[in-house]
Amino acid sequence: MFYKIMKIFVTLYYRVTHKITVIGEENVPKEGPVLLAANHKSLHDPPVVGISVKREMSFFAKSELFENKIFGAAIRNLNAIPVNRGKGDRAALKTSIEALKEGRMLLMFPEGTRNKTGKNELAPLQEGASFIAMSAKAPIVPVAIRGSYKGKDGVTIIFGQPIYTKQLREEGYKRKDITKILENNLNNLLNGPLHLDKTDNL
Template sequence: MILCANHISNWDPPMLGSGIDRQVKFMAKEELFRIPVLNFLLIKFGAFPVKRGAGDRAAIRSTLKLLEEGQILGIFPEGARSKTGEPGEAKPGTAMFALKSQAAVVPVAIIGPYRMFRPVKIVYGKPIDMSALRETKGGSDTLKETSDLIMAHIRELHNQHRHSLPV
């Protein structure tokens, strides 16, 4: 399963997995693994390093392998935190994993803010039907279409539930 969520805070990875009984694995930028205490925590919480912006083949192989093994991947299609708190544009990596695996793709909306005495809401959507996109030959158009579809589902969840938080 691939849990695809908007990204608003460094707290998103543990929050994304908080509603799941199984461990959720995450990619994290490799620079974070150079900090000794943080390295320990990242590994403990299921993160593995990725070289950002470089097409990290080892991270791609690791990700596809964990999906093939039936594990859960938590990923933030935008690739970075949103400065506005609104879901942004997706990078093609999430779409590639969705198309190359047979994993269920589940949209998730994280609705904040992460502030003292303010609730954060995690909304898990229904799996997205990827069958038609998986049958195409692929290419950059299919990656873009897949990325847009995933983000549209995340935005829809976000818009449906963001006004339900108490002020």
């Protein structure tokens, strides 16, 4: 309930303050485990991706944010998973895999950090997202965040076709192969033509 209430307020906020266009939300499976893998431009990315899909979403948040008991409790109720950045956080990996196995949707930024160039470009991807998705037998939906939160043209959120890791693994694909497929798909979404025939404006 808390998630749904907060989503209403966050959606209203972004409708007033930003221009956000959503393309391809129908590509997100309506049920079952899903890992959303997005490029990372801004601190606005998690809430904007969250309000661009109908389903509830889990996401990683740096462990320092949970030190304040009130704020920590709030973001836990928003499905945040604490992670120690810069370390091999086994607990976060285990929690995220379990979340997917429970049929939840998880947002990750496989670049590992924000790309602050302001351009529609992608840093080399880490393999964590592929590892988690393969471990949970979950499809990966690439999510491209194009444009700028400050520009008059606004930001476009593009959901690509799912990458079905279970089938690829059965065909012999390794983690690095799926990471490369994801990287190619994200680059295509970031730099390809915009299909504006199926869009929603927040």
